[in-house]
Amino acid sequence: MKKITSYCRITDTTVILNGNNLQIPLSEGTGPGRLTGIYRFLQIAYPKFHKMDSLSKAGFLASEMVLRSLGYDTETPDGSTSLVFANSTASLENDKHFQETIKKDNYYPSPAVFVYTLPNIVTGEIAIRNKILGETSFFILESFDAEKMQIFVKWAFSHSDIQRVLCGWVEYLDNHCDVLVMMVEKENDNGLNFNIEYINKFYYIDQKWKH
Amino acid sequence: MIKRLADNIVSPLGFTAQENYEAVRRMESGIGPGNDPAGTAISVAQLDPEKLEREFLRMCRPQREYTPVEKAMLLSASLAVDQAGINVSSPRTGFVLSTTKGNIHLLGMPDHGLGKDRIHLWHTAGLLSEYFGNPGDPLTISNACISGACAQIAALHMLEDGLYDQVVVTGVDMISDFIVAGFQSFKSLDAGRCRPFDARRMGLNLGEAAATIVYGKGNGKGISLINGSIRNDANHISGPSRTGEGLFRAITCVMQGIAPEEIAFINAHGTATPYNDQMEAVAFSRAGLEKTPVFSLKPHFGHTLGAAGVLESIIAMKALEEGIVLPSLGFEEPGIEGELNVSQRIGQTEKKYIIKTLSGFGGTNAALLFGKQI
Numbered sequence: 001m002k003k004i005t006s007y008c009r010i011t012d013t014t015v016i017l018n019g020n021n022l023q024i025p026l027s028e029g030t031g032p033g034r035l036t037g038i039y040r041f042l043q044i045a046y047p048k049f050h051k052m053d054s055l056s057k058a059g060f061l062a063s064e065m066v067l068r069s070l071g072y073d074t075e076t077p078d079g080s081t082s083l084v085f086a087n088s089t090a091s092l093e094n095d096k097h098f099q100e101t102i103k104k105d106n107y108y109p110s111p112a113v114f115v116y117t118l119p120n121i122v123t124g125e126i127a128i129r130n131k132i133l134g135e136t137s138f139f140i141l142e143s144f145d146a147e148k149m150q151i152f153v154k155w156a157f158s159h160s161d162i163q164r165v166l167c168g169w170v171e172y173l174d175n176h177c178d179v180l181v182m183m184v185e186k187e188n189d190n191g192l193n194f195n196i197e198y199i200n201k202f203y204y205i206d207q208k209w210k211h
Numbered sequence: 212m213i214k215r216l217a218d219n220i221v222s223p224l225g226f227t228a229q230e231n232y233e234a235v236r237r238m239e240s241g242i243g244p245g246n247d248p249a250g251t252a253i254s255v256a257q258l259d260p261e262k263l264e265r266e267f268l269r270m271c272r273p274q275r276e277y278t279p280v281e282k283a284m285l286l287s288a289s290l291a292v293d294q295a296g297i298n299v300s301s302p303r304t305g306f307v308l309s310t311t312k313g314n315i316h317l318l319g320m321p322d323h324g325l326g327k328d329r330i331h332l333w334h335t336a337g338l339l340s341e342y343f344g345n346p347g348d349p350l351t352i353s354n355a356c357i358s359g360a361c362a363q364i365a366a367l368h369m370l371e372d373g374l375y376d377q378v379v380v381t382g383v384d385m386i387s388d389f390i391v392a393g394f395q396s397f398k399s400l401d402a403g404r405c406r407p408f409d410a411r412r413m414g415l416n417l418g419e420a421a422a423t424i425v426y427g428k429g430n431g432k433g434i435s436l437i438n439g440s441i442r443n444d445a446n447h448i449s450g451p452s453r454t455g456e457g458l459f460r461a462i463t464c465v466m467q468g469i470a471p472e473e474i475a476f477i478n479a480h481g482t483a484t485p486y487n488d489q490m491e492a493v494a495f496s497r498a499g500l501e502k503t504p505v506f507s508l509k510p511h512f513g514h515t516l517g518a519a520g521v522l523e524s525i526i527a528m529k530a531l532e533e534g535i536v537l538p539s540l541g542f543e544e545p546g547i548e549g550e551l552n553v554s555q556r557i558g559q560t561e562k563k564y565i566i567k568t569l570s571g572f573g574g575t576n577a578a579l580l581f582g583k584q585i
Contacts, residue, residue, distance in 0.1 A: 099318040102392040114393035115449045120354045124573030127443040135441040140332045140351035155368040
């Protein structure tokens, strides 16, 4: 049975890592400032973070927390880890931003914005940060679906050289953040069974802290 | 291993896979003059909107108002499933949509009146299964320029896992100001027709198309998708890797148990940007394929983004079926460091395997292995 060995949930107001609410203060408000606040709280030193769009920032932060909690070696090239992500609105948040730059009376398209008009860039950012050389895939679903997530991860494991899959739901639209990132390992006695029950439990875990 | 049952291409070169293949054999190109949103002249492969409308109304039974992206998608899928003779409304038929930007043009039309969900890629896929009265959940893949390969790999899993008996894979993307402005800002467009692997290559041309492959179970006589792999470079979000790491790994993965001598040809991504083509050459060489004939279909169709992986696989499969190695249109002068065998004339081959590769933003690469059984 594949095991979930670490998971992180980020919503507008809570950041939960392996069941613990990290109580990250909302000092920089919600929206994009919220993501920078989490970055500072975690004391990450990765200047490329500031160039990313919000979708990539959100997925990047969750992956940082999951991989740090596992003591993941970010320096050695790793061909045995794959990244499988999904969401509902693709890169619409940044698409709207780019659209603003191509108006007839105000035309200044920039490659630094355009490159983030693809949802899978977040997987590229995480791969670069951690030297991950396995599969990177991005699926679009109408809404969060634990059963589909389980199927996509199963597909990624169909190649025998893949030992672990960092997977998740990474949504960011209109300043709302909705992220669940999980590490799923093929051979590990520790961790929780990678099944629909646990995937749903972790996705809805923030409900516990809602008022 | 899954079997190709039927296929279709809707492109400036024709509205069936066979028409498109024959146009490629005649060395025709769908690329012509166009403009970017700032009025600068570019070269693009655009569908004739009137012809698309006419064929759509002739072949399809519209159930509601559709956008051009949706019309191209539905037309291509309809023609392919008719040819396959499958029961499209059966829960045993699955649908997979590959697209990078779908209805993105609607962002520039705030008063489009088509509803707030119309911009979403999952909604576009939903229209596909709705049109065919299919009760299942269609799958949508948006993994940059390799999406069309990912969609076929998903079909491979869906059929091998027994989730479906046949899977309809459709890829579509249309040209919009959004996409043209973006690629132009990257300075990656050639004003003339693109020249993959050539010393004078200066960039790509964008193209619009929809393409569909219907896959079924089984491995008997015919053309099959044997294996597929997706691997990342972990190098740069928009720049190709100098070592071709991800593409090399993807190719190695699909070639397990097959020698380079058994590969008839590689249909490369071959966008004609200086760095992409060089990266591919490095990866092919590292995989022991430096002597294998290579061609790109981009000078015929342009870069059709989410459709590219499906469309180009269809042409490559047809060439394999006929035992033909296609030439790389417009290639004149070698412009790659290291050894690379760019195909320059139509050749014959008895070999049974081919490789299709794609690479995209986000450092993502894909390789597909197709085979022929007589």
